Amino acid sequence: MNSTLAILAILDGISYAALVFLVSVGLSLIFGVLRVVNVAHGSLYAFGAYLAATFSLAIAPISPWLTYPALLAASIVIGIVCGGFIERFLLRPLSGQEDVLQLLITFAAFMIMDNLQRLIWGVQPIFAAEPLRLLPNVAVFGVSYTSYQVILLPGVALATLFGLRYFLRRTLSGAVILAVTEDREASTAIGIDAKRVYFVTFVIGASLAALGGALASPTTSLVPGMGADMIVLSFAVAATAGLGQIEGTALTALMIGLTRAFVIYLQPEFEVLVPYLLMVLVLLVRPFGLFGAVQVRKI
Amino acid sequence: MQFLKAAVVAGLVVAAFPGTSLAQSKPSELKIGITTFLSGPASVFGVPAKAAAEMIAEDLNKKGGIGGVPVKLSFIDEGAGGEALVSNYRRVVQDEKVDATFASISSGSCTQLVPVAEDLKVMNFMWDCGAASILETKKYRYNFRTQANGTPEMLAVLLYLLKTKPDFKTIAVVNQDYAWGRESWEIFSTALKAMKPDVQVVAELFPKFGAPDYSTEVSRLLALRPDVVLTTSWGGDLDTLVRQAGQRGLLQQSTFVLGIGESSIQRLGKDLPEGLIVGARGDHWFLHPEKKNDAAFKAFNEAFKAKTGAWPIYPVYHMAQAFKALQTAYDKAIKSNGGNWPTREQVVDATAGTEFATGFGRPITLRPEDNQGLEAQLVGVTKSVPGYDFKLLDNIMIFDPKTITNPAGVRSVEWLKTLKPDFVKMDVPTFKAQ
Numbered sequence: 001m002n003s004t005l006a007i008l009a010i011l012d013g014i015s016y017a018a019l020v021f022l023v024s025v026g027l028s029l030i031f032g033v034l035r036v037v038n039v040a041h042g043s044l045y046a047f048g049a050y051l052a053a054t055f056s057l058a059i060a061p062i063s064p065w066l067t068y069p070a071l072l073a074a075s076i077v078i079g080i081v082c083g084g085f086i087e088r089f090l091l092r093p094l095s096g097q098e099d100v101l102q103l104l105i106t107f108a109a110f111m112i113m114d115n116l117q118r119l120i121w122g123v124q125p126i127f128a129a130e131p132l133r134l135l136p137n138v139a140v141f142g143v144s145y146t147s148y149q150v151i152l153l154p155g156v157a158l159a160t161l162f163g164l165r166y167f168l169r170r171t172l173s174g175a176v177i178l179a180v181t182e183d184r185e186a187s188t189a190i191g192i193d194a195k196r197v198y199f200v201t202f203v204i205g206a207s208l209a210a211l212g213g214a215l216a217s218p219t220t221s222l223v224p225g226m227g228a229d230m231i232v233l234s235f236a237v238a239a240t241a242g243l244g245q246i247e248g249t250a251l252t253a254l255m256i257g258l259t260r261a262f263v264i265y266l267q268p269e270f271e272v273l274v275p276y277l278l279m280v281l282v283l284l285v286r287p288f289g290l291f292g293a294v295q296v297r298k299i
Numbered sequence: 300m301q302f303l304k305a306a307v308v309a310g311l312v313v314a315a316f317p318g319t320s321l322a323q324s325k326p327s328e329l330k331i332g333i334t335t336f337l338s339g340p341a342s343v344f345g346v347p348a349k350a351a352a353e354m355i356a357e358d359l360n361k362k363g364g365i366g367g368v369p370v371k372l373s374f375i376d377e378g379a380g381g382e383a384l385v386s387n388y389r390r391v392v393q394d395e396k397v398d399a400t401f402a403s404i405s406s407g408s409c410t411q412l413v414p415v416a417e418d419l420k421v422m423n424f425m426w427d428c429g430a431a432s433i434l435e436t437k438k439y440r441y442n443f444r445t446q447a448n449g450t451p452e453m454l455a456v457l458l459y460l461l462k463t464k465p466d467f468k469t470i471a472v473v474n475q476d477y478a479w480g481r482e483s484w485e486i487f488s489t490a491l492k493a494m495k496p497d498v499q500v501v502a503e504l505f506p507k508f509g510a511p512d513y514s515t516e517v518s519r520l521l522a523l524r525p526d527v528v529l530t531t532s533w534g535g536d537l538d539t540l541v542r543q544a545g546q547r548g549l550l551q552q553s554t555f556v557l558g559i560g561e562s563s564i565q566r567l568g569k570d571l572p573e574g575l576i577v578g579a580r581g582d583h584w585f586l587h588p589e590k591k592n593d594a595a596f597k598a599f600n601e602a603f604k605a606k607t608g609a610w611p612i613y614p615v616y617h618m619a620q621a622f623k624a625l626q627t628a629y630d631k632a633i634k635s636n637g638g639n640w641p642t643r644e645q646v647v648d649a650t651a652g653t654e655f656a657t658g659f660g661r662p663i664t665l666r667p668e669d670n671q672g673l674e675a676q677l678v679g680v681t682k683s684v685p686g687y688d689f690k691l692l693d694n695i696m697i698f699d700p701k702t703i704t705n706p707a708g709v710r711s712v713e714w715l716k717t718l719k720p721d722f723v724k725m726d727v728p729t730f731k732a733q
Contacts, residue, residue, distance in 0.1 A: 008522060012515035019512070114338075123342035124609070125535035125566055129542060137547065143521040144547045149514055219543065220511040223535030225340045229509050264504070264515040272476060272507045 004141045009261040011140060015149045017257025018157035019216055023230055024237035025160065025249045026208030032244025033181050033201040035099070039106040040086055041209050042231025043113035048078045048210025049217040049226065050121050053128035056217070060130040067131045071218075075211035082113070083206025087199050110227070118224050125221035132218040153215060160208065161250050168246075177201055181244075236275045240282045242292020252278075252290060323640040326398075328371040329364065331356075331625070332391035333426075334402040334412065338378035340509055343534040344404055344562065344614040348427070349374060350607050351615040352401075355622045365629045366640065373397060377408045388412055392419045398643070399424065401621045404614065406430030406478055413442045422628075422647050426621035427614055429580070430482060431711040434669045443650055443665050445624040446581055446617050447674040447700065449479070450711040453486040453531070455676030455698040456558050456578040460527065461495060461723045463576070463680070463694070464554055467526035471502035471553075473516055473540060475532045480505055483531040483558060486711060493718040501525050506536075513540045517549050524552060531558035538563055542570050550575065561692075562612040564681070568689045575681045577692060582660030582675035583616035588695050588730035595658050616659050620672075624665065627655035661697070668707035673700040682732055693732035699725075 027041045055070035090105050135147040168174035179187040180197045188194050212230075220226075237256060241248030260274045270277075282290055333352055336345025352372055360369040373395055375387045384403075391397055392415075399422045402412045409428035416423035423442045425433070429449040434442070460467075470491070474480030484503070491498055501523050504516050517540075520528060528549070532540055537560060544550050550572050557563070561579040564571060590596045599619075603611045632641035632649035641649070652667035661675045679692030702725060705714035 005522060008518050009515070012518050015514055016512055118338070118342070123346045125343060125538050127538060127542060127566070127570075129546075129570070132546065141522075143518055145514075145518070146546055216511060219514075219539075221535035221538040221542075223340045223509070224338060224342050225509060226511065226535075229507075229511070261515045265519055268502070268504045268516075271505075 005265055006262075008140065008143055009265050010258065011145060011150050012264075013258035013261035014154050014254070015145075015257070016260060017253040017255075018153040019212060020233060020237055020256060021157045021250050021253035022160060022215065023209055023212035024234040024241070024253060025164065025246055026205040026212070027234045028238045028241065028244055028246060028249045029164070029208070030202055030205035031238065032246075033177055034087075034091070034198050036091060036102045036106065036202075037235075038086075038202075038205070039103065039231060040082075040109040040113060041106075041205075041234060042227035042229075043110050043117070044078060044082055044206045044209035044227075045213040045216075045230045045234075046117055046222070046227035047082055047113065048075050048213030049220075049222050050117060050126065050213075051078055051210075052214030052217045053126050053222055054121075056128040056130055060128075064130050064134055067128075067134075067218075071131060071214040072211070075207050075214045078210035078213075079203050079207025082210075083203045084199065086206070087202035091202070092195065092198070110231070114224070114227065117227075121222070123224050125223045127221050129218045148218065156211075156215060157250075157253075160211075161246065164246055173200075233275055236279045240275075240279045240289060242286075242289025245289065245291035248289060248291030252282075323642055325366075325640045326368055329366075329368045329399075329629075330371050330373065330395060330397040332373045332375060332388070332395065332397040332400040332402075334375045334377050334384065334388065334400070334404070334408060336378045336404050337374065337376040340534050340536075341404060342378060344427070344612075345377065347607060347609070347612060348404070348614040348618045351603065351611065351618040352622070354602060354606060355619055359622065359626070365626050366633045368640075375402075377403050377405055381407070381411055384408055385411055385415060388415060389419070392416075392421045397421065399625055399646075401426040401618070403428055406433070406482075409433055413439065417441050420643070422643065422650065424621045424624060427617045429479060431486075431705070432482075434671050435705075435710050439670060441647060443624070443670040444672045445620045445663065445665070446672050447676065447704065448671065448711075449483055450486055450705055450715070451674070451676050451698070451700060451703040452578060452580050453483050453558060454490055454703045454715070455678050455696075456556060456576065457487055457490050457494075458698065458703070458723060458725070458727075459576055459578075459678040459696055460554075460556055462696070462727070464527070465723075467498065467554065469499045469501045469523075469525045470527040470529060471500070471504070471520055471523060471525040473504045473506065473513070473520070473528065473530045473532070475508045475510075475536055476505035477508045480508070480531060484529075486715060487529060487531075487558070489712050489715040490718055493716055494720050494722055509536060511539065513543050514547075516540075517544050517547050520544075521547060521549055521552065526553060527556060528553045529556045529558060533559050533562060538566055541567055545570055545572060559613075562614070564692075565609055565612070565689050571681055571690045573681050573683055573690065575690075577679055577681060579677040579679075579692075580613045581616065582663075582677050582697060583611075583613055584677055584679070584692055584695070585610040586691060586732075587660055587677070589661070589697070590659060593658065599659070616657070619659060620655075620657050620663060620674075623655045623657045624650070624653065624663070624672075627653050663700075666707055671704070671707070673704055675700050676703065679732075684732055691732050695730040695732075696727045697730075698727055 052071045052074035056067040059066045132148045137144045241252040336342045404427045406428040425444040431448040431450045556576040559580045560577040628650040632646045654664045656662040664673045676698040679695040681690035682693035684691045
């Protein structure tokens with residue numbers, strides 16, 4: 001493989017990693033704070049994509065540039081409405097119960113949302129490429145890329161990474177979330193409303209899943225079952241990174257993206273294996289993930 | 300004595316009408332169990348097919364049903380997974396006591412259900428699954444395929460390519476990584492090697508089924524610059540691949556062959572450029588050159604468009620073929636049973652070797668040696684035509700099924716290996732779009 005092909009593979013890898021990161025980081029954030037493995041995350045991704053396409057197709061005739069705010073609006077609406085509903089009415093009543101119940105209830109939510117998706121949007125693939133068409137293509141060594149793919153997606157992923165870091169480590173709200181994550185009892189004792197923190201965090205995590213879907217919608221066909229595929233991949237990323245690790249999620253997404261791209265260039269038959277092979281290799285050496293730490297069990 | 304007299308009279312009456320004792324009483328309805336994808340990505344095929352089945356059954360019942368008996372449909376979701384599918388199939392056959400089944404879309408489902416149908420002695424029509432091997436490895440009594448299979452479907456597309464773009468030197472493939480993606484490439488590449496051995500295969504890409512992103516594959520193909528890119532993908536995967544390839548100029552750089560692309564044409568709309576070779580998985584197209592002026596054909600297409608919002612795609616016609624085959628078989632069995640309602644076994648006997656005309660394409664024969672349907676294959680190239688917001692097929696060729704289907708008893712791949720370069724020179728009629 002010459003250096004030209006290597007650069008092409010790196011560009012492809014970064015673009016793929018950006019999308020994977022956006023979805024996985026929401027899952028990781030929710031687990032980090034609420035200790036909930038949210039299986040419905042895949043449905044939130046799919047709903048984000050479908051609603052973004054609906055908004056985008058509706059607004060494009062007025063002005064194509066309005067499709068960008070439409071993508072963002074769809075993510076927020078799904079985050080608040082669906083994410084908020086799941087946290088408030090499905091997870092909160094189970095607070096203090098066995099963890100497996102949360103897993104089951106989010107799985108049930110996933111199944112219900114999967115059916116709802118077909119009921120609302122049907123089964124025929126939907127495509128809304130307007131946002132992508134607005135941006136010009138760029139040529140790298142004679143190979144054409146869309147700016148959306150190599151500039152916008154990685155840009156949004158970086159902004160999300162640094163935005164989340166800043167929010168959690170430099171703002172009061174972020175400090176409150178971290179306090180609840182570290183010790184719920186103590187933070188409640190000093191007057192923090194832990195229920196509210198859980199709600200807000202879940203909504204942010206859900207919005208990130210929906211944002212991943214919304215940003216994917218101009219590049220991919222929206223089909224039944226798209227959420228199931230994404231949930232498997234984001235679990236692999238989050239587990240490899242160490243559950244709840246934001247920087248770890250970014251690094252793992254990048255590793256998966258780059259390895260996948262190089263594998264497609266060199267040994268394409270192994271493409272499907274990449275995320276899972278990486279996961280196995282990492283977890284064999286570090287069972288708590290790349291960035292995860294061994295937890296001290298409280299008695 | 301009274302009793303003896305009565306018995307003698309009764310015996311004489313029965314003897315005078317030999318058919319009476321064999322005649323089945325006409326049922327109040329003819330039950331058909333249909334497996335189709337109602338969930339998952341393949342529901343892009345399964346749901347239109349279900350709509351077609353309901354439409355056809357309604358129309359059939361308005362006309363008095365099959366042999367004067369109305370049909371009643373039960374649907375089973377193929378998307379529910381293997382075990383659920385088999386147990387639901389058994390339930391429909393044994394509890395609902397269906398008279399015939401149409402199973403299935405997926406070759407995986409067919410592989411599971413065909414032996415079950417045989418065990419249960421229920422007549423089954425493989426109405427859409429394409430794996431040639433199912434009927435090549437074993438002889439069945441109760442299973443029939445009412446359409447072609449992957450071998451003639453892929454061979455027709457390859458022949459079209461060789462006839463219209465004979466000078467290509469390199470080819471790459473991007474297929475979904477599952478049974479159909481792999482098998483269709485095996486058929487295509489085996490035939491290609493036999494008829495044009497100098498072609499170099501520069502990339503064999505099998506992205507995951509349902510993959511949302513093909514940008515790496517597109518980059519690699521842009522860098523490799525193959526003369527021809529083949530894909531036998533379908534549904535959302537094909538739409539995504541075509542759009543991502545189009546956005547980055549790959550569709551203009553290489554000749555694209557969409558092996559079963561007919562079902563995506565309407566959805567892709569203006570994103571599908573001109574000059575792409577498209578296969579139809581059989582002899583059907585809503586503007587079929589030999590049928591487009593036929594009133595019944597037009598009425599069916601328009602009714603389907605009114606019901607679903609889209610023109611029929613190939614699974615719709617495959618569903619219609621299964622219904623027509625069933626109707627023809629029953630009519631034949633009733634006729635040979637002296638106008639009486641036939642037994643199940645009589646219907647099965649009548650189905651073998653049946654020729655039926657759907658009115659949507661050329662007639663289809665169920666080859667008696669292996670119960671494989673011999674169906675013509677329609678292939679064309681995309682073209683813009685005023686009045687349509689999607690591309691139509693132009694320079695359509697319709698291939699004769701007898702020429703491009705492997706003989707009964709010979710495995711597809713073995714037969715494809717025997718093809719010679721001269722095979723391409725066969726005469727095939729070509730039709731213009733308008």
